[in-house]
Amino acid sequence: KNQVEQSPQSLIILEGKNCTLQCNYTVSPFSNLRWYKQDTGRGPVSLTIMTFSENTKSNGRYTATLDADTKQSSLHITASQLSDSASYICVVTGVPSGGSYIPTFGRGTSLIVHP
């Protein structure tokens, strides 16, 4: 069964500090991994997407890494801001044997940035 596990479940940091969120998956064969940011009361918004051949991708202060061999990814947030407070969801899509690409969502990491 395809699974995506995220850690920690929640995280509290001070404004200006860095943090790293983790994602482990069992989805196989692998197609791509995407990180979403979901603000409270809003739908998820895509931050980064990585395919098998990519091991790092940046989007401003967000940097995602991927190790397809160990099936692990991380999202690093640099110099956190209050607006970074949100849930961060890791989504892994496998290569379908037939039919369409169906993503598997993690439960998310809830990040709170305190002033």
Place this chain on the structure above:
Amino acid sequence: EAGVAQSPRYKIIEKRQSVAFWCNPISGHATLYWYQQILGQGPKLLIQFQNNGVVDDSQLPKDRFSAERLKGVDSTLKIQPAKLEDSAVYLCASSERLAGALETQYFGPGTRLLVL
């Protein structure tokens, strides 16, 4: 460019009642998705449409849930009758093309359903 629109934003009903949600995807987007997101969990795909045809509905509880996209644009998701465990946020998303590997899904704000 307007985003994905959903209504209502909030709905409170009693168990065994019926409820319907509406979604208007981004103009020109062929693929539309409905997700259920229970508090503290990631979204779970319920159904995926390509134009007005169903691509995947393997996780849709068909005894009580139904969805349609008759003209290949707007979509409605219905629950009849609702159960307490249906309390969740129902997210609609759309993507431009057939759900390929790198297609970006754009999500609406969701409808928060509370079943009492």
